[in-house]
Amino acid sequence: MSAFPDLRPATRGPQSDESFWPSFTDIMMVVVMIFLISTTLLIVRNSELVRELTAKINAEREARQEAQSALAKTLTLEERVAALEDLLADARLRQLRTEEQKADLQQRVDRLMKELAQSNRAAEELRARIAARTAEIQSTLQRLASLETELKAARQELDRTRQRLSDTTARLASATSTVQSLRQAQARQSQALQTARAASEISEEKLARLREEYETLKGKYDKLVRPARTTKGKHVVAVRFQKQDGQPVYEIKPDDGGAFRRVDRAELERRLGALKQRYGKDLYVRIIFPDEAGLTYREAWQFTRDILNKYDYYYQDNHM
Numbered sequence: 057m058s059a060f061p062d063l064r065p066a067t068r069g070p071q072s073d074e075s076f077w078p079s080f081t082d083i084m085m086v087v088v089m090i091f092l093i094s095t096t097l098l099i100v101r102n103s104e105l106v107r108e109l110t111a112k113i114n115a116e117r118e119a120r121q122e123a124q125s126a127l128a129k130t131l132t133l134e135e136r137v138a139a140l141e142d143l144l145a146d147a148r149l150r151q152l153r154t155e156e157q158k159a160d161l162q163q164r165v166d167r168l169m170k171e172l173a174q175s176n177r178a179a180e181e182l183r184a185r186i187a188a189r190t191a192e193i194q195s196t197l198q199r200l201a202s203l204e205t206e207l208k209a210a211r212q213e214l215d216r217t218r219q220r221l222s223d224t225t226a227r228l229a230s231a232t233s234t235v236q237s238l239r240q241a242q243a244r245q246s247q248a249l250q251t252a253r254a255a256s257e258i259s260e261e262k263l264a265r266l267r268e269e270y271e272t273l274k275g276k277y278d279k280l281v282r283p284a285r286t287t288k289g290k291h292v293v294a295v296r297f298q299k300q301d302g303q304p305v306y307e308i309k310p311d312d313g314g315a316f317r318r319v320d321r322a323e324l325e326r327r328l329g330a331l332k333q334r335y336g337k338d339l340y341v342r343i344i345f346p347d348e349a350g351l352t353y354r355e356a357w358q359f360t361r362d363i364l365n366k367y368d369y370y371y372q373d374n375h376m
Contacts, residue, residue, distance in 0.1 A: 152353035290340035299350035
């Protein structure tokens with residue numbers, strides 16, 4: 057027998073109505089319960105998300121307030137912009153200078169290390185030769201001592217056997233000649249030993265000079281960073297330098313809120329000279345290199361050194 061009610065019109069009656077409405081009520085109750093449970097879960101989840109979002113927004117607001125408070129205590133907006141522009145220009149200049157000097161220094165260090173290795177090999181070879189010559193000299197001395205012992209025995213034999221005087225005299229003459237030859241050989245070996253020792257001392261001196269040069273280069277490399285300047289209480293003038301189509305482009309902007317004005321080198325020098333006469337040691341020159349300046353490190357460094365040494369207050373008594 058089927059568990060579902062017969063909904064056909066022909067079979068409807070009091071009994072079919074009684075079996076249809078309880079089942080329909082149960083189904084709707086289940087649907088309502090599922091809807092209520094889902095709605096409750098969504099409300100709880102949304103509440104958690106709202107609390108998390110509110111906490112994050114409050115944390116970000118507090119962080120921004122703390123950052124703004126710290127910046128307001130240290131620098132004004134104008135000083136921060138000037139400091140950031142100076143740091144950017146100095147960083148680009150130091151990057152160009154460091155890359156080229158690092159490559160040059162690496163080449164010189166490689167060359168010095170090769171020369172040092174060659175000197176070490178030469179010193180080792182000299183030491184080996186000295187050791188071999190020393191062994192030869194010791195062997196010669198041992199032979200000389202042995203011959204001297206034989207000579208002493210021959211003399212004793214000469215004293216004991218007068219009748220064999222002629223043979224003993226010939227042997228003595230031969231032994232004396234051998235001794236003289238050995239002594240001459242010893243003198244030659246001593247001279248060779250002195251020559252080898254002198255060559256070893258020269259190699260050690262060369263090794264010491266190479267090490268001193270390496271330390272000097274390392275010291276120069278460690279002194280590349282200079283202290284920062286400040287715009288506080290100074291009259292700031294910005295100078296921008298770049299190359300376009302291989303030609304130098306100079307622009308100047310006084311510290312009056314205006315825009316950059318393109319000038320040639322002579323006009324740039326004239327304007328900076330006039331500002332120097334007016335402000336003296338209160339003139340601050342900011343050098344700016346755009347991202348695509350098209351300059352080499354030598355060109356950027358030469359321009360910065362010339363302009364700052366002539367006009368900037370910080371470099372009047374300190375040359376780059």
